[in-house]
Structure formats: C-alpha cells, structure tokens
Amino acid sequence: EEIEKGPYQHYMLKEIFEQPESIKRAMQGRIDEEYATAHLGGLNMTSRELLEVEQVVIIGAGTSYYAGMLGAYVIEQLARIPAVAELSSEIRYRNPVVRKNTLYFAVSQSGETADTLYALRELKRKGARVLGICNVVGSSIPRESDGGVYIHSGPEIAVASTKAFTSQVTAFYLFALLMARMRHLSYEEGLLFIRALREVPERLREVLEKAPEIKALARKYAWVKNFLFLGRGLNYPVALEGALKLKEVSYIHAEGYSAAEIKHGPIALINPETPSVFLVPHDELREKVLSNMKEVKSRGGKVVALCTEGDPDVREIADDVIEIPAVYRYMYPYLMVVPLQLFAYYMALELGRDVDQPRNLAKSVTVE
Numbered sequence: 001e002e003i004e005k006g007p008y009q010h011y012m013l014k015e016i017f018e019q020p021e022s023i024k025r026a027m028q029g030r031i032d033e034e035y036a037t038a039h040l041g042g043l044n045m046t047s048r049e050l051l052e053v054e055q056v057v058i059i060g061a062g063t064s065y066y067a068g069m070l071g072a073y074v075i076e077q078l079a080r081i082p083a084v085a086e087l088s089s090e091i092r093y094r095n096p097v098v099r100k101n102t103l104y105f106a107v108s109q110s111g112e113t114a115d116t117l118y119a120l121r122e123l124k125r126k127g128a129r130v131l132g133i134c135n136v137v138g139s140s141i142p143r144e145s146d147g148g149v150y151i152h153s154g155p156e157i158a159v160a161s162t163k164a165f166t167s168q169v170t171a172f173y174l175f176a177l178l179m180a181r182m183r184h185l186s187y188e189e190g191l192l193f194i195r196a197l198r199e200v201p202e203r204l205r206e207v208l209e210k211a212p213e214i215k216a217l218a219r220k221y222a223w224v225k226n227f228l229f230l231g232r233g234l235n236y237p238v239a240l241e242g243a244l245k246l247k248e249v250s251y252i253h254a255e256g257y258s259a260a261e262i263k264h265g266p267i268a269l270i271n272p273e274t275p276s277v278f279l280v281p282h283d284e285l286r287e288k289v290l291s292n293m294k295e296v297k298s299r300g301g302k303v304v305a306l307c308t309e310g311d312p313d314v315r316e317i318a319d320d321v322i323e324i325p326a327v328y329r330y331m332y333p334y335l336m337v338v339p340l341q342l343f344a345y346y347m348a349l350e351l352g353r354d355v356d357q358p359r360n361l362a363k364s365v366t367v368e
C-alpha cells in the first residue's frame with residue numbers, strides 16, 4: 001500500500017491534519033436537514049426496532065474504547081437512553097447478561113482486534129444484536145455484525161489512532177441524533193445539533209492553525225516524566241484519550257482522570273514536576289473545572305489549559321493556555337482532542353521517538 005505522506009514528516013501528522021475532511025466523510029449523505037435527523041441505513045434496523053432499544057452497550061479497545069465512552073455519554077444525554085462503554089477484553093470473560101432490548105456496538109478502526117471480535121462473538125452467541133462502527137471495509141467485525149456504520153476515514157497508517165477516533169465519535173453523534181429525534185428531541189433542537197456538527201470541520205481548521213503554538217508548548221514541557229490529563233463530562237473520555245496518545249508515541253507516563261476525581265488520590269502526585277493538562281470548555285461544568293484547577297495550582301502543580309478564546313478566569317490560573325473557538329457544548333470533544341493529538345505528536349518528535357511505529361505497539365492486535 002503506497003499512501004503518500006505528502007508535505008508531512010509523519011503519517012500521524014498527516015492523519016491529524018486530515019480530520020476536517022475525514023469527519024465530513026463520516027457525515028456525508030447521513031444528515032437529513034428536512035427532518036433534522038440522521039440516516040444510517042447500514043444499521044439494518046426498522047424504526048420500530050430502534051424505538052424498542054432500551055439500553056446501549058458499546059465495546060472496544062484502546063482509542064476505540066474511548067470513542068465508545070464518549071459515544072455512550074452523548075447517546076445518554078441527547079437521546080436519553082441509558083448507555084455505557086465496556087472494554088472488549090473485560091466483557092468477554094464476565095459472562096455478560098444479554099437483555100432483549102439492549103443494542104450493542106463493537107467499535108474498531110481495523111475491524112480485526114481480537115479482543116473485540118471475540119467479545120462480539122460471545123455476545124452474538126447469547127442472541128445479542130451487535131452493530132459495528134469500523135473503518136476497514138469488509139474486515140471481520142463488520143462481516144460478523146448485524147449491521148453498522150462505516151466511518152470512511154480512509155487508510156490510517158500511523159499506529160496511534162487519530163482520525164478514526166473523531167470519525168467514530170461522529171458515527172455515535174449521528175446515531176444519538178437519530179434516536180433522540182425518534183423520541184423527545186424537537187425539530188429545532190435537532191437542527192441546532194446538526195448545524196453545530198456541520199460547523200466542526202471549519203472550527204477544526206482554526207484549531208489546526210495552532211500547531212506551531214502546540215509545538216512550542218511541547219518543547220517547553222519535553223523534560224517532564226509524568227502528566228495528568230483532566231476533564232469532566234463529555235471531555236473526560238477526551239482526557240483519557242489525550243493521556244493514551246502521549247503514552248503511545250512519546251513514552252511519557254500520563255494518566256487521564258476526571259478532574260473531580262483527583263481529590264480521591266491523584267492529587268497526591270501533584271508537585272512542580274508533574275503538570276496537569278486541563279480541558280475547560282465553556283459549558284455547565286466550567287466552574288467546577290476551574291475550582292479543580294485552583295486546587296492543583298495551590299499545591300504547586302503547573303497547569304496547561306485548553307479553554308475557549310478569551311476566557312479570563314482560565315488565563316488567571318493557568319501557566320500555559322491553548323485557546324479553541326467557542327462551540328455548541330456537544331462539539332467540544334472534537335476541538336479538545338485535536339490539540340492533545342498534536343501535543344503527543346510534538347512531544348514524541350522532540351524526544352526523537354519513532355512516531356509512526358512506536359516500540360511494542362501494533363496497529364491492529366489480532367491475538368488475544
């Protein structure tokens with residue numbers, strides 16, 4: 001396979017920069033403005049079957065698991081259907097209870113991850129309906145599932161997943177919209193969600209222009225051995241993904257945590273050598289995150305914050321700030337994850353790591 005890197009030094013960087021386009025492809029032909037809903041024909045489910053869904057369980061590994069976690073939050077918040085994400089490797093051996101009106105999703109870029117494929121088989125054996133959210137067309141998971149959504153990201157070559165994450169998330173956003181519009185969500189609210197989603201690629205272009213700023217930040221923090229990544233609500237899975245990206249490509253130890261949860265343990269790690277990266281969107285949790293930030297600062301921890309443009313309170317507390325445009329609350333995860341991908345990339349570059357082929361990792365793990 002000869003996919004060119006073009007002007008980019010690494011596939012990872014190329015794939016990060018492709019996201020405005022790859023997210024558009026994930027939405028293409030799937031948005032219905034007239035009825036403010038989504039069309040996902042590949043689900044192979046009738047409207048009646050979709051209405052009968054009482055719970056959603058999402059399984060995946062690595063980055064795909066975090067996309068599923070964010071998907072679960074959005075399905076629950078927007079569509080008001082109880083939803084959770086589970087690690088494929090855990091659900092498989094837990095002798096899971098499969099209930100009639102639970103819908104399962106198996107998320108996998110490659111469609112070949114053994115943990116996820118075997119978990120899917122175990123669920124199907126118990127009579128579950130399992131849908132796939134995959135990138136590679138014709139791979140094992142879509143072949144063995146009852147239907148699903150292809151994300152059409154195009155080939156992802158770098159071992160660390162980037163553009164697949166934002167497109168998996170997009171598939172869940174569309175599914176959440178569809179389910180919400182069949183239930184309580186009004187036409188106007190549906191339209192608001194669609195307009196905000198359609199705006200994401202443009203806003204992401206603005207975020208990508210910050211690459212030099214993020215590179216400079218990486219240079220400043222390249223000496224650090226331990227990081228905390230902290231977010232809440234929809235941005236909690238994003239914090240987990242930011243920490244995973246950094247570990248994978250730079251080999252720096254990083255922990256993702258809910259910003260609320262640090263007081264129950266991780267705050268003991270705070271010292272001048274352990275900085276915290278805070279995700280501070282302009283949403284209903286902002287005040288709470290600000291107070292978590294103050295707790296870290298008052299214990300001598302350095303704070304890097306991702307916040308909305310011109311947020312004076314964050315500037316006052318944080319040591320370093322990366323600003324992103326203000327958007328509809330549901331869309332912050334997109335704008336937050338991209339700077340974290342870039343940060344991981346530039347940290348790895350700064351430390352001379354093998355960015356596209358990190359040690360000990362494989363693009364697709366086809367053994368248990």
Ligand code: G6P
Pocket residue numbers: 061062063064107108109110111112113116159160161361362363364365
């Ligand atoms: C491997 C890769 C990760 C990826 C995970 C799940 O561990 O190194 O980047 O997130 O597998 O892969 P999948 O293809 O199922 O999304």
